[in-house]
Amino acid sequence: MFKSKIFIMVVAILIAITLILTAAFVLWNYMDKSGASDATAQAQNSARGVKSGKILTPDQVKEFTVEMKEVLTNLAGSGNGASNKFVKVSFAFELENKKGKEDFEKLQSRMKAIVIQTLADMTPDQVSGKKGFDNLTSALMNRMNEELHNGKLQRILITDIVLQ
Incomplete structure (x- = not known):
């Protein structure tokens, strides 16, 4: 009788420890994900969530593509005064479709303003290299898709860039 009470107590303690460790693991993962919610991470995650559809x-790519040429703007300072x-x-x-292209063309000045505002908040290091291009295009896609009603951006390509 004494041994069965000890056995039940040991099992109860092991179950309690397992539950505590499981709760700690879940909390650790939750805190880790919520801590990584800076603007760049959110932009990349949202851009990944855009479904490419068909x-x-x-010919369709050419038909549904809008070009924006030679946007020139200052970049944010890199910490040492004015940039x-x-x-x-x-x-x-x-x-993704013809109606989306038509919306984008109608909102061309607003879209250009979004590009300029986004670039003005970035430093030269943030727009350099593949990682910088990915951050820029992700941020633009998120902000521009909010403005479009009849279609969404599927891809943004940087066709020319000069950093001075």
């Missing part, structure tokens, strides 16, 4: 033919760095960049915006 695969477009080359004298600027960027000149051209884009190709691939939309």
Whole structure:
């Protein structure tokens, strides 16, 4: 009788320890995910969440693409006073359908303003290299898709860039 009470107590303690460890693991994962919610991470995660839909033919890609050439703007300072760095960049915006392209063309000035505002908040290091291009295009896609009603951006291509 004494041994069965000890056995039940040991099992209860093991179950309690298992539950505590499971709760700690779940909390650790939750805190880890919520701690990584800076703007760049959110932009990348949202851009990954955009479904590409059907695969477009080359003719459809050409039909649903809008170009924005030579946007020139200053970049944010890199910590040592006023910035004298600027960027000149051209884009190709691939939309999912013809109505999306029409919306984008009607909102061209608003879309250009979004590009300029986004670039003005970035430093030269943030727009350099593949990682910088990915961050820029992800941020633009998130902000621009909020403005479009009849279609969404599928891809943003940087077709020309000069960083000075």
